[in-house]
Amino acid sequence: MSTLLSVRGLETRFYTQEGAVQAVNGISYTLDEGATLGIVGESGCGKSTSVLSMMRLIPSPPGKITGGEVLFEGRDLLKMDAEELRHVRGNRIAMIFQDPMTSLNPVLTIRRQLSEALQVHMEMDHSHAIKRSIELLEVVGIPQADERIKDYPHQFSGGMRQRVMIAMALSCNPQILIADEPTTSLDVTIQAQIIDLIKRLRDEIGMAVIWITHDLGVVARLVDRVNVMYAGYIIEMGPVKDIYGRPRHPYTIALMGALPRLDDTAHERLQSIEGLPPDLISLPPGCPFAPRCDYVLDRCLTENPSLDSVSGDHMAACWNLDATLGYQRSSR
Amino acid sequence: MAEKDILVRVENLKKHFPIRRGFLIQRQVGAIKAVDGISFDIHRGETLGLVGESGCGKTTTGRTLLQLYRPTSGRVYFEGEDLVDMKGERLRRQRRKMQMIFQDPYASLNPRMTVGRIIREPLEVHDVGSAKERQTRVQELLGLVGMNQHFVNRYPHEFSGGQRQRIGVARALALNPSFIVCDEPISAFDVSIQAQVVNLLEDLQAELGLTYLFIAHDLSMVRHISNRVAVMYLGKIVELTDRNTLYSDPQHPYTEALLSAVPIPDPEVDEKRGRIILEGEVPSPANPPVGCNFNTRCPKVMQVCREVDPEFKEVAPGHWCACHLVG
Numbered sequence: 001m002s003t004l005l006s007v008r009g010l011e012t013r014f015y016t017q018e019g020a021v022q023a024v025n026g027i028s029y030t031l032d033e034g035a036t037l038g039i040v041g042e043s044g045c046g047k048s049t050s051v052l053s054m055m056r057l058i059p060s061p062p063g064k065i066t067g068g069e070v071l072f073e074g075r076d077l078l079k080m081d082a083e084e085l086r087h088v089r090g091n092r093i094a095m096i097f098q099d100p101m102t103s104l105n106p107v108l109t110i111r112r113q114l115s116e117a118l119q120v121h122m123e124m125d126h127s128h129a130i131k132r133s134i135e136l137l138e139v140v141g142i143p144q145a146d147e148r149i150k151d152y153p154h155q156f157s158g159g160m161r162q163r164v165m166i167a168m169a170l171s172c173n174p175q176i177l178i179a180d181e182p183t184t185s186l187d188v189t190i191q192a193q194i195i196d197l198i199k200r201l202r203d204e205i206g207m208a209v210i211w212i213t214h215d216l217g218v219v220a221r222l223v224d225r226v227n228v229m230y231a232g233y234i235i236e237m238g239p240v241k242d243i244y245g246r247p248r249h250p251y252t253i254a255l256m257g258a259l260p261r262l263d264d265t266a267h268e269r270l271q272s273i274e275g276l277p278p279d280l281i282s283l284p285p286g287c288p289f290a291p292r293c294d295y296v297l298d299r300c301l302t303e304n305p306s307l308d309s310v311s312g313d314h315m316a317a318c319w320n321l322d323a324t325l326g327y328q329r330s331s332r
Numbered sequence: 333m334a335e336k337d338i339l340v341r342v343e344n345l346k347k348h349f350p351i352r353r354g355f356l357i358q359r360q361v362g363a364i365k366a367v368d369g370i371s372f373d374i375h376r377g378e379t380l381g382l383v384g385e386s387g388c389g390k391t392t393t394g395r396t397l398l399q400l401y402r403p404t405s406g407r408v409y410f411e412g413e414d415l416v417d418m419k420g421e422r423l424r425r426q427r428r429k430m431q432m433i434f435q436d437p438y439a440s441l442n443p444r445m446t447v448g449r450i451i452r453e454p455l456e457v458h459d460v461g462s463a464k465e466r467q468t469r470v471q472e473l474l475g476l477v478g479m480n481q482h483f484v485n486r487y488p489h490e491f492s493g494g495q496r497q498r499i500g501v502a503r504a505l506a507l508n509p510s511f512i513v514c515d516e517p518i519s520a521f522d523v524s525i526q527a528q529v530v531n532l533l534e535d536l537q538a539e540l541g542l543t544y545l546f547i548a549h550d551l552s553m554v555r556h557i558s559n560r561v562a563v564m565y566l567g568k569i570v571e572l573t574d575r576n577t578l579y580s581d582p583q584h585p586y587t588e589a590l591l592s593a594v595p596i597p598d599p600e601v602d603e604k605r606g607r608i609i610l611e612g613e614v615p616s617p618a619n620p621p622v623g624c625n626f627n628t629r630c631p632k633v634m635q636v637c638r639e640v641d642p643e644f645k646e647v648a649p650g651h652w653c654a655c656h657l658v659g
Binding site for chain 1: 386492494552553555557592597599613
């Protein structure tokens with residue numbers, strides 16, 4: 001498996017009246033060809049901001065990428081000029097977002113929007129683009145695609161609109177699909193359909209997927225690797241079975257403990273994490289999770305740990321990894 | 333076996349919202365059958381979970397139960413008395429015993445009232461206690477929900493979502509109700525805050541002997557907090573049983589599909605599960621299918637399902653289901 005994407009030290013700030021929001025704080029990871037990566041964390045942890053930064057979709061001002069590089073096919077996305085970037089975005093790397101209603105133009109038909117991407121990126125002529133658009137809608141499971149292609153976004157249900165988004169994203173056979181909370185606003189049975197669709201398409205096309213979500217259940221079902229984010233940092237990363245079966249960072253452990261599981265037989269109390277995430281404008285020195293951590297040491301309050309290997313390619317950023325070594329998810 | 337103390341009894345409840353057309357004279361041309369004939373009991377001290385996807389009618393059920401919407405037909409008995417028949421002062425007095433916690437902690441608190449005023453309001457409306465007694469009660473309630481008593485003079489915007497929800501809970505408890513409808517009380521929150529709110533609700537239930545109707549779409553959370561669970565689809569209850577049986581022995585094909593669609597945050601367990609992926613989408617409640625509401629998507633559909641609406645009946649002790657395949 002070769003490395004497709006390499007993120008190194010990515011840092012993003014938002015400059016506001018109250019101060020600079022440290023949204024992304026030096027994150028690094030790689031994505032291999034055909035791999036599926038889940039980026040998880042709660043609101044404000046920087047998961048969406050980090051990929052929007054990569055794709056240069058951060059509004060600037062007030063946002064600014066203040067450091068790092070994002071290497072794709074040997075070139076740094078952060079340093080590309082507009083022309084080069086246009087060739088990558090929507091073409092080699094495609095994105096789908098949470099609310100398809102805001103990503104689809106409400107006054108244009110689906111036919112127009114889908115064929116546009118094909119004509120621009122694939123240089124297809126009009127009639128070929130229409131034909132391919134209908135095929136794509138069929139691939140994503142829109143019934144009567146040749147009729148529905150003439151409809152406007154508001155004439156589709158939420159699940160159908162998301163399928164249209166996926167069709168648009170896939171139209172240029174991207175190498176990477178970035179999905180930012182694509183199923184969060186959908187019903188669970190529709191979510192299951194969409195996840196199933198993405199898996200099939202991923203396997204057929206061989207594309208890599210980055211899936212961003214706060215839903216730890218969805219991630220378990222879909223990805224190979226997980227990055228857990230907190231306060232703009234990646235605090236744990238590794239193969240999905242390691243992260244769920246043997247989490248080592250106290251935040252990951254607490255997060256897993258807060259989840260109710262459908263297959264719970266013993267009715268155990270949910271573990272809640274007291275307090276709130278830190279203020280990103282005035283991040284205290286030391287580990288950002290220290291004020292809420294059950295395993296905190298003195299050192300944690302002054303020095304911020306970096307990611308350290310716990311086994312193989314499972315890494316966690318914590319000074320007290322010895323204490324979490326024995327942690328095992330209780331079998332339910 | 334002695335009948336458990338039944339606090340709420342719902343009989344064939346319907347709530348239809350009329351669709352009207354016309355310019356000068358409005359005619360009713362149809363109806364959205366949000367709740368279309370449901371029956372169930374809630375036992376004193378239990379948590380009954382009500383789960384289903386968008387448009388199934390669960391929120392409408394909660395509101396109609398409390399008479400925030402007046403039922404189109406059917407009965408709601410609270411402590412043996414028919415709420416539907418009650419009006420005016422009599423209904424108002426009953427309202428002290430049944431309260432609601434809402435989904436959106438930003439929309440459900442008046443931004444121009446202090447926290448103290450918000451929590452005190454139910455006491456003022458129902459003319460309970462002297463001014464001094466109300467003040468003491470507010471302090472007590474803030475303590476019950478784990479909030480600092482100095483917060484009485486602050487405004488909602490100064491708090492996080494989770495804290496606002498606690499304020500909503502304190503307000504709901506002000507009149508010492510016996511029954512609380514929790515309408516999606518945690519969907520707006522991150523995982524760690526959801527756990528805080530659910531733990532608080534469980535603690536209060538144990539301490540105060542509360543009865544809950546817990547309405548949500550997250551089946552994992554509903555299963556966690558509830559004693560029994562009712563599954564709704566397009567205005568009807570398709571299955572009702574205890575939390576364990578629902579998971580281990582679901583009878584209705586929709587319940588099976590719903591369970592299969594809910595991800596389990598454990599890749600080793602999740603990959604071994606069977607998958608039932610439903611085709612298509614939920615029909616419109618303005619135009620439900622003839623026969624069983626689920627027949628357009630049911631993987632086990634038979635001809636009778638397309639003609640006859642199945643009866644909601646007890647197929648095993650305490651286990652109710654509406655399906656031609658069962659019982």
